Amino acid sequence: MFTKYMIFFWKDIKRELFFLIVVRLLNSISPVIQLIITKNLIDSLSIYFQTGGKERLHESFLYLFIQSSILISNNLISMFERINNSKMQIKINYNVEEKIIKKSSNIPLYNYDRGNFYDQLLRASSGQSQRVVEILNGPMLFVQYLITLMTLVGILLKFHYFTLITCLILSIPPLMLNLYLSKARYKLVKELTPLSRKVNYLLNILKSKEYAKEIRIFQLQDYFIERWRKNFQISSKIQLTFDYKSSLTQNLLNCICVVVIALNLALFVFIGPEQKLSIGEYLTISQAFITVQGILLSIALSISGSYENFIQLSDLIEFLEIPEDKDTNEESVDTIPIVRKLSVNNLSYSYEGNSQFTLKNISFCLERGQRVAIVGKNGAGKSTLVKCLLGLYKNYSGTILYGATDLKTISQKALHKHVSAIFQDFSKYNFSIIENIAVGEISKIEDLQQIKSAAKKSGASDFIEKLPMGYSTGLGSMFDKGVELSGGQWQKVALSRAYFSEAEIIVLDEPAASLDPYAEADLYQNFSDLSEDRITIMISHRLNSCVNADVILVMDNGMIIEQGSHDELIRLKGIYTEMYSLQSKNFN
Numbered sequence: 001m002f003t004k005y006m007i008f009f010w011k012d013i014k015r016e017l018f019f020l021i022v023v024r025l026l027n028s029i030s031p032v033i034q035l036i037i038t039k040n041l042i043d044s045l046s047i048y049f050q051t052g053g054k055e056r057l058h059e060s061f062l063y064l065f066i067q068s069s070i071l072i073s074n075n076l077i078s079m080f081e082r083i084n085n086s087k088m089q090i091k092i093n094y095n096v097e098e099k100i101i102k103k104s105s106n107i108p109l110y111n112y113d114r115g116n117f118y119d120q121l122l123r124a125s126s127g128q129s130q131r132v133v134e135i136l137n138g139p140m141l142f143v144q145y146l147i148t149l150m151t152l153v154g155i156l157l158k159f160h161y162f163t164l165i166t167c168l169i170l171s172i173p174p175l176m177l178n179l180y181l182s183k184a185r186y187k188l189v190k191e192l193t194p195l196s197r198k199v200n201y202l203l204n205i206l207k208s209k210e211y212a213k214e215i216r217i218f219q220l221q222d223y224f225i226e227r228w229r230k231n232f233q234i235s236s237k238i239q240l241t242f243d244y245k246s247s248l249t250q251n252l253l254n255c256i257c258v259v260v261i262a263l264n265l266a267l268f269v270f271i272g273p274e275q276k277l278s279i280g281e282y283l284t285i286s287q288a289f290i291t292v293q294g295i296l297l298s299i300a301l302s303i304s305g306s307y308e309n310f311i312q313l314s315d316l317i318e319f320l321e322i323p324e325d326k327d328t329n330e331e332s333v334d335t336i337p338i339v340r341k342l343s344v345n346n347l348s349y350s351y352e353g354n355s356q357f358t359l360k361n362i363s364f365c366l367e368r369g370q371r372v373a374i375v376g377k378n379g380a381g382k383s384t385l386v387k388c389l390l391g392l393y394k395n396y397s398g399t400i401l402y403g404a405t406d407l408k409t410i411s412q413k414a415l416h417k418h419v420s421a422i423f424q425d426f427s428k429y430n431f432s433i434i435e436n437i438a439v440g441e442i443s444k445i446e447d448l449q450q451i452k453s454a455a456k457k458s459g460a461s462d463f464i465e466k467l468p469m470g471y472s473t474g475l476g477s478m479f480d481k482g483v484e485l486s487g488g489q490w491q492k493v494a495l496s497r498a499y500f501s502e503a504e505i506i507v508l509d510e511p512a513a514s515l516d517p518y519a520e521a522d523l524y525q526n527f528s529d530l531s532e533d534r535i536t537i538m539i540s541h542r543l544n545s546c547v548n549a550d551v552i553l554v555m556d557n558g559m560i561i562e563q564g565s566h567d568e569l570i571r572l573k574g575i576y577t578e579m580y581s582l583q584s585k586n587f588n
């Protein structure tokens with residue numbers, strides 16, 4: 001699985017990685033060349049200072065020139081490497097983000113009902129593109145270190161094999177420590193995710209428009225700021241304690257390494273005269289020792305870094321592997337005939353983590369052209385039922401048939417052509433009115449005539465035509481020049497989506513909640529037009545809106561307890577009659 005994703009990302013940045021190979025090769029031989037030039041420069045200068053002579057002076061200037069040229073080219077290489085890295089980062093970032101948004105908008109809706117889903121989403125989205133780049137870059141960096149190491153090891157071995165053994169031994173404790181810290185850091189990130197989400201949630205409450213009114217009216221600023229402060233402090237305390245402990249251990253280890261290195265350098269001073277070293281050779285060997293030690297340490301860090309990247313990247317891969325609707329059903333169909341009948345048999349549903357069933361053994365059958373109303377107390381299961389009917393929750397038991405086709409076998413793509421819904425908490429897109437209506441059938445966004453006709457049926461055209469830019473007006477206050485609508489006006493725009501849609505099954509959840517009495521009366525009038533050739537299902541608490549419905553489903557405690565037309569249910573003298581009488585009483 002891991003390889004599959006890595007190959008995908010690798011393909012996208014092949015060119016940049018190839019460039020990086022060239023950079024790594026140049027970087028790998030640069031230290032040894034620099035050392036040789038420095039040695040020659042120092043030896044040539046020391047002879048020149050002692051004996052003079054034009055030849056030595058020219059030689060010294062030549063080495064100085066070569067050394068400066070190497071430094072300049074190193075700078076140029078670093079500059080191109082930085083640009084190349086930015087390119088890689090942007091490409092991988094785009095790919096990772098695209099994969100995450102495609103996945104999160106295609107996985108079954110019930111995932112959004114799980115709290116730990118949001119932890120998973122947060123971890124899958126945090127810093128992952130950086131990790132992908134580091135993992136792809138890792139092997140090349142490793143090869144670079146190895147080549148440099150081989151070139152420098154020669155110098156050290158020429159002097160004494162003991163120096164190499166010291167370097168190797170010195171790199172083991174940092175490797176072990178960093179591997180341990182990588183594991184501990186990942187554990188900490190996992191533990192802190194719910195708390196970090198809480199901190200972000202509180203920040204969002206304090207910053208977003210959605211809560212701005214209530215925060216002011218109820219003067220909740222101090223209360224929420226205090227909650228945010230407490231959670232922030234707990235989270236930072238845990239983080240700081242970890243950082244403190246890991247820095248302390250790392251620094252202690254570094255200090256021990258520095259002492260051992262210093263002892264080795266002191267040893268070179270004693271061995272130097274014995275081996276008849278020139279000053280240049282002494283400096284070269286000391287520098288080679290320090291560089292080899294540094295490289296071995298970098299290798300240790302890159303091994304532990306790669307290990308950490310691998311374990312943290314598993315969160316992204318785990319997220320990308322969440323099954324989508326199309327994955328869960330191999331026999332899914334992409335086209336179905338026009339739906340003339342909707343049959344529900346023994347439908348039961350329970351939310352994850354809920355021991356009780358929210359829907360219990362529901363059965364009914366609806367025909368094309370029927371206007372259907374679903375009524376019942378709060379929490380009776382009305383919204384859950386329509387989410388099942390719309391194919392948003394497919395993990396139910398029992399069967400829902402669209403015509404003769406089992407809903408579970410219909411792909412989400414195919415389903416979209418046959419069902420449409422305007423929810424109680426419909427989305428208010430801060431885009432143009434055209435786009436806000438066209439989302440009902442986005443493939444027809446160019447059809448302005450149809451958009452206008454849908455707006456007329458919902459009653460939205462009256463105020464839209466008075467706006468300075470008409471249907472092109474931007475809505476909402478998120479962007480400049482956007483126009484904010486009233487609750488009822490927004491609802492009319494949302495209702496236009498239903499009139500614009502060509503679906504055969506349309507669900508309207510509390511469509512009149514924000515409408516004035518005139519608009520409400522128009523809605524019920526147009527409801528009949530809308531229902532022609534379709535099955536229209538309306539959830540409503542206003543029972544006078546159900547009088548003209550062909551079928552009323554009365555729900556209580558997850559069950560359909562009464563079913564029939566208004567007159568039939570009134571004759572039944574059951575719950576419906578009770579609720580209807582209660583509401584009517586308020587108008588008398």
Ligand SMILES: Nc1ncnc2c1ncn2[C@@H]1O[C@H](COP(=O)(O)OP(=O)(O)OP(=O)(O)O)[C@@H](O)[C@H]1O
Pocket residue numbers: 113351352354358376377378379380381382383384385
């Ligand atoms: N995402 C969810 N996760 C867990 N339980 C849920 C979820 N959504 C709803 N429920 C529970 O399912 C039950 C039915 O809720 P549902 O929203 O379907 O009722 P409703 O009849 O539409 O209510 P209302 O008239 O208040 O809108 C409620 O007890 C509710 O607590």
